[in-house]
Amino acid sequence: GKVSALDYMYGYGFIDQQDPDKVRFFGHSGGCIGMNTELRIYPKSGYTIIMLSNTNRWRLSVIAEFIGTSLPDKET
Numbered sequence: 251g252k253v254s255a256l257d258y259m260y261g262y263g264f265i266d267q268q269d270p271d272k273v274r275f276f277g278h279s280g281g282c283i284g285m286n287t288e289l290r291i292y293p294k295s296g297y298t299i300i301m302l303s304n305t306n307r308w309r310l311s312v313i314a315e316f317i318g319t320s321l322p323d324k325e326t
Contacts, residue, residue, distance in 0.1 A: 264278050265278065269318050273294070274292070277289035277299075282306065284305065284306060285302075286308060286309075287303070288314045290314050299314050299318060
C-alpha cells in the first residue's frame with residue numbers, strides 16, 4: 251500500500267488490508283449494474299479468492315471475508 255484510505259492502504263489499483271483475524275491480504279473489488287467481483291490474495295499462505303457474479307444484489311466481500319477467515323493454515 252502507498253496511500254492511507256480509511257482502514258486500509260491503497261496502491262497500484264489494489265487495497266492492502268487485514269481480515270478480522272489480522273491476516274494481510276490485497277486485492278480489489280468492484281461492480282456495476284448486473285455484475286459484481288471480488289479478488290483477495292493472501293501472500294503469506296498463497297491462497298487466492300476470486301469471486302464473480304452476474305448480479306449486483308450480492309455483496310461478494312461478505313462471502314469472501316467468510317471464506318478468507320475459514321481458510322486452513324493461513325499463515326504457513
